[in-house]
Amino acid sequence: MTGTLAFNVMYFARMLRRAGFPIGPGQTMTALAALQAIDLGQKDDVYWALHAALVDRHARSGMFRFAFERFWRATSFEAPMAWPAPARAAADSPPTLESVSVSEQDRERESRDEPDAETTETLSWSAAERLRAMDFEAMSAEERAEARRMMALLRLPIPAVPTRRFHGSPSGSRIDMRATLRKMVRAGGVIDLQRRRRASRHPPLVVLCDISGSMASYARMLLHFLHVITNDRDRVHTFLFGTRLTNVTREMAHRDPDVALARVSRAARDWSGGTRIGQTLATFNRLWSRRVLGQGAVVLVISDGLDRDGGEGLSQEMERLQHSCRRLIWLNPLLRYEAFEPKSAGIRAMLPYVDDFRPVHNIDSLASLVAALGDLPSERLAGRQHKAA
Amino acid sequence: MTALPANIDATVELLRQGGYVADRALATPLYLALALQRPLFLEGEAGVGKTEIAKVLAATLGRDLVRLQCYEGLDIAAAVYEWNYPRQMMAIRLAEAAGRGQDQSIVKDIYGADFLIKRPLLAALEPHAKGAPILLIDEIDRTDEPFEAFLLEVLSDYQISIPELGTVHAATPPIVILTSNRTREIHDALKRRCLYHWLDYPNAERERAILAARLPKVGERLTAQVVAFVQALRAMELFKPPGIAESLDWAQALLVLDAGEIDRGIVDATLGVLLKYQDDIARVRGEIATRGVAPFLSGPVEPAVAAQ
Numbered sequence: 001m002t003g004t005l006a007f008n009v010m011y012f013a014r015m016l017r018r019a020g021f022p023i024g025p026g027q028t029m030t031a032l033a034a035l036q037a038i039d040l041g042q043k044d045d046v047y048w049a050l051h052a053a054l055v056d057r058h059a060r061s062g063m064f065r066f067a068f069e070r071f072w073r074a075t076s077f078e079a080p081m082a083w084p085a086p087a088r089a090a091a092d093s094p095p096t097l098e099s100v101s102v103s104e105q106d107r108e109r110e111s112r113d114e115p116d117a118e119t120t121e122t123l124s125w126s127a128a129e130r131l132r133a134m135d136f137e138a139m140s141a142e143e144r145a146e147a148r149r150m151m152a153l154l155r156l157p158i159p160a161v162p163t164r165r166f167h168g169s170p171s172g173s174r175i176d177m178r179a180t181l182r183k184m185v186r187a188g189g190v191i192d193l194q195r196r197r198r199a200s201r202h203p204p205l206v207v208l209c210d211i212s213g214s215m216a217s218y219a220r221m222l223l224h225f226l227h228v229i230t231n232d233r234d235r236v237h238t239f240l241f242g243t244r245l246t247n248v249t250r251e252m253a254h255r256d257p258d259v260a261l262a263r264v265s266r267a268a269r270d271w272s273g274g275t276r277i278g279q280t281l282a283t284f285n286r287l288w289s290r291r292v293l294g295q296g297a298v299v300l301v302i303s304d305g306l307d308r309d310g311g312e313g314l315s316q317e318m319e320r321l322q323h324s325c326r327r328l329i330w331l332n333p334l335l336r337y338e339a340f341e342p343k344s345a346g347i348r349a350m351l352p353y354v355d356d357f358r359p360v361h362n363i364d365s366l367a368s369l370v371a372a373l374g375d376l377p378s379e380r381l382a383g384r385q386h387k388a389a
Numbered sequence: 390m391t392a393l394p395a396n397i398d399a400t401v402e403l404l405r406q407g408g409y410v411a412d413r414a415l416a417t418p419l420y421l422a423l424a425l426q427r428p429l430f431l432e433g434e435a436g437v438g439k440t441e442i443a444k445v446l447a448a449t450l451g452r453d454l455v456r457l458q459c460y461e462g463l464d465i466a467a468a469v470y471e472w473n474y475p476r477q478m479m480a481i482r483l484a485e486a487a488g489r490g491q492d493q494s495i496v497k498d499i500y501g502a503d504f505l506i507k508r509p510l511l512a513a514l515e516p517h518a519k520g521a522p523i524l525l526i527d528e529i530d531r532t533d534e535p536f537e538a539f540l541l542e543v544l545s546d547y548q549i550s551i552p553e554l555g556t557v558h559a560a561t562p563p564i565v566i567l568t569s570n571r572t573r574e575i576h577d578a579l580k581r582r583c584l585y586h587w588l589d590y591p592n593a594e595r596e597r598a599i600l601a602a603r604l605p606k607v608g609e610r611l612t613a614q615v616v617a618f619v620q621a622l623r624a625m626e627l628f629k630p631p632g633i634a635e636s637l638d639w640a641q642a643l644l645v646l647d648a649g650e651i652d653r654g655i656v657d658a659t660l661g662v663l664l665k666y667q668d669d670i671a672r673v674r675g676e677i678a679t680r681g682v683a684p685f686l687s688g689p690v691e692p693a694v695a696a697q
Contacts (some may be wrong), residue, residue: 026581028428034584038397039425045397052418052584056577058432061587109683163533176467177474184481186498204573228455234534285630294572295461320628320668358489 005040006032012071016054019067027054043072115275150228152371160200161296161326172197203296203326208284210303212245212275212374219271219335222302223264225369227257237292241280242270242310248289272296274295277307278314285317289324296326300373304332306345314346318353329356331373334335391450393423396532408447409438410591410598419446430580433588435639436632438599443525444566453522455563458511459532467540469510469549470677477504502552509548514559521561529579530569537579544582561600566567591633598639599633607640614651614686615640619663621685625676627669635663653682 013028031053038045047068055064056252102152168176172195180196207229209222251263265271293299299321306342307314322328330350351357358373393398397413400420404411412418419442431439447454450476457468465471474586475498484495507515513524529537543549549557567583569575591599593616600612605616615636623630631639648655656677664670675683 022577024581030425030584033425034421036420038417042413045417048414048417048586049421052421052429052468052586055575056430056580056585058571058587144585164460165464165533165535178472181472181499185499220561286626291573293570316668331500 001298005035005301008075009035011075012050012067015071016064019063021060021063022056023054047073058062105209146367150367161203162198162200165199166196167199169195171195171199174312190255202233202235203298204237204292205229205233206213206237206239206297206325207300207302208239208241208281210242210275210277210301211271212306212308213272214275214304214306215302216272217332220261221369223261224257231255235287235295236299237297239284239288240264240268241275241277241284242268242273243276243280244270245280245283245288246270272310275303275306275346276309276351277303277305278309278312280319281317281321282313285324286321293324294369298327298329299325300329300331301350302331302333305330305346305347305350308319311345311349314349315353317343318350321357322353327355328353329358329373330354331358331360333360333367393450394420403449404442404445405602407449408602409441409445410595410602411442412591412595414589415442415586418584420540422584423564425584426562428567428583430567430569430575430585430586432569432571432585434590434630434632435570436634437588437590438633439588440525440527443523443527443566443568446566447523450520450523450564450566452519454518454525455509455513455522456527457529459526459530459536460608461531461533463532463536466607467508468536469539470551471506471508472500472553473504473506480504501687502554505551505554510543511557513563513565514543514547514549514557516560521559521563523564524563526565526567528570528577528661529567532573534576537576541579541582543581590623590630592649593617596620596633596636600636603637604640604644607644611648612640615643617686618651618656618682620666622663622673625673627664627672628666629664629669631663638662651682651686653677656682 009032012126013023013031018022034049034053035046038049040046040192045322047065050068051061051064055061165175166176167173168179174196176194176196179196180191183194207226209226211219211222215222226238226248230238230249230351237247237249237253238249246268248264248267251267252260254260254263318328332347360369394403397416400416400423401411401413404419405418418429421427430641431442434671444454446452459546480499481495482500484693489495505511509524509639514523519539526540528541544565547562550555550556565583590596596610596616596619600607600616601609604612617638619631619636639659642653642659642662646655657674660670660673664673
């Protein structure tokens with residue numbers, strides 16, 4: 001009996017693994033233990049027991065349900081006390097990713113309320129949108145070297161923030177009692193005060209990068225920038241937006257820039273189309289802001305501010321975004337001419353809510369981008385403007 | 390001390406005794422957490438009753454509740470243990486006064502259990518008179534990664550190493566419940582040690598049952614109206630939809646205000662109990678001003694003022 005059960009659990013775990021679930025032997029053991037603790041006659045109980053053991057994030061629940069239904073049918077759980085081993089034929093041709101993966105409509109339904117890094121690629125799309133993939137040239141060795149060099153130079157206008165942790169420091173302002181006591185014991189009673197100071201670290205960084213048609217000429221370079229910055233620091237989240245919002249943090253996390261960019265170009269499907277800044281920011285605010293802006297994140301928006309929707313709803317969403325983050329930086333590569341005036345409705349809607357506006361005349365290389373973010377004198381807006389001007 | 394529930398039905402019943410209406414989807418992982426002695430990782434939006442489960446469990450099982458509220462920068466000194474430095478200093482001075490200043494045995498003395506201040510995690514591993522306690526690690530997403538990494542040892546082996554003292558091992562492991570509002574993703578390594586459950590907003594039927602269990606005075610009709618209204622709000626794609634905590638607060642508020650039913654005036658006056666963002670309040674007020682409260686009480690509302 002246990003043997004059959006174990007076989008079934010392993011079979012199911014393998015099925016899930018093929019569907020992309022990171023399931024190790026530990027989870028399989030837990031699942032087996034869980035099933036031994038419950039009444040196998042109740043389909044719901046079996047479902048939730050396996051769910052508790054094998055799912056570790058809400059976004060996978062939809063896929064899990066689909067896989068479970070198949071598994072339940074395949075192993076005819078209706079007669080639970082005599083779980084048959086999966087038929088020989090089934091064992092020979094175990095479920096492939098294709099057979100387990102959910103149909104487009106199913107995924108669409110699942111992902112509508114819960115997009116995650118893994119499901120955003122299948123977010124609903126309308127025929128009206130211009131969807132296209134992007135094919136980036138591979139990064140040359142010189143480019144890689146330059147990228148590394150530039151990132152070393154990059155100083156974002158984001159000061160490190162003090163954390164609530166302390167570390168030892170001879171010039172710190174606080175007494176480290178624990179270290180003092182240890183030293184005192186070692187030194188035989190001589191009190192030698194040890195000091196500590198607050199540790200500081202970079203705040204999380206969230207990048208929202210425009211990939212619409214008007215930004216297309218910068219796309220490759222911007223993605224290289226995003227790739228390096230994602231791999232250079234911890235706590236970076238990367239989103240792309242055009243007519244929709246795509247979280248590409250996981251795709252970007254791959255070390256090899258060419259692999260990462262290939263994945264990113266597959267993940268986002270609105271390359272070089274229109275821009276709906278207001279709507280994509282609304283999506284970000286509603287679905288992601290609480291998840292990624294939690295610990296005082298700095299938001300970097302890279303966009304030319306040209307909005308297909310004419311700035312509709314944009315100022316409201318910008319205000320919400322500014323209120324939810326530590327600092328909102330806008331890098332605008334539109335300024336190809338000296339006599340720039342913010343005429344576009346989108347730009348006028350966004351400007352009042354930006355803490356730090358970085359207009360750039362031309363970003364043709366990583367170097368110019370890094371310079372724009374760091375060293376160039378910026379048009380720093382005085383303080384936070386919480387009310388629209 | 391009550392015995393642990395023997396099956397899923399008993400778990401549902403146990404929670405019901407504590408005034409917590411749970412469905413089988415929640416009771417199953419909870420029962421397994423108790424049976425397999427594994428931590429339960431509860432994730433969900435704010436106000437869906439994650440923390441409440443631990444409290445109810447402690448009350449109904451008659452165990453102690455040890456709560457660790459997490460925050461950014463939570464460190465060992467605040468979460469696990471700290472040495473009582475003033476006492477240590479005093480002990481050293483006393484020893485010196487007694488002429489034992491150079492005596493190395495003093496070192497062993499001042500790093501003894503008497504000088505240890507136990508914080509929640511250590512306290513949870515100690516033997517408790519009423520049986521292994523419920524350890525609630527609340528809002529784990531607020532801590533940082535180093536603390537998460539530290540928790541790995543605690544949650545897999547139920548032991549804590551104190552360099553000066555040795556390893557403290559729990560004879561009976563505590564019942565561990567971790568909660569997260571998902572303000573960031575928790576590392577897979579930590580999740581892998583836990584049973585996972587996503588706690589969703591309840592459906593109308595369960596929410597009515599929760600209100601009836603918690604606030605029986607509200608009455609069936611008003612309860613139904615409250616639930617219908619709140620469920621309609623949740624369908625509206627607000628920035629922060631109301632949770633169960635908010636429904637309970639609102640029902641309580643209506644009770645205090647002696648409101649017999651939900652009308653436009655009472656909604657207008659008490660909307661701040663349900664919604665905590667001005668944009669959301671303004672939007673709902675706008676809807677009600679144009680169409681009244683009736684559509685909110687008759688199922689999910691298709692927004693007239695489109696979100697797009």
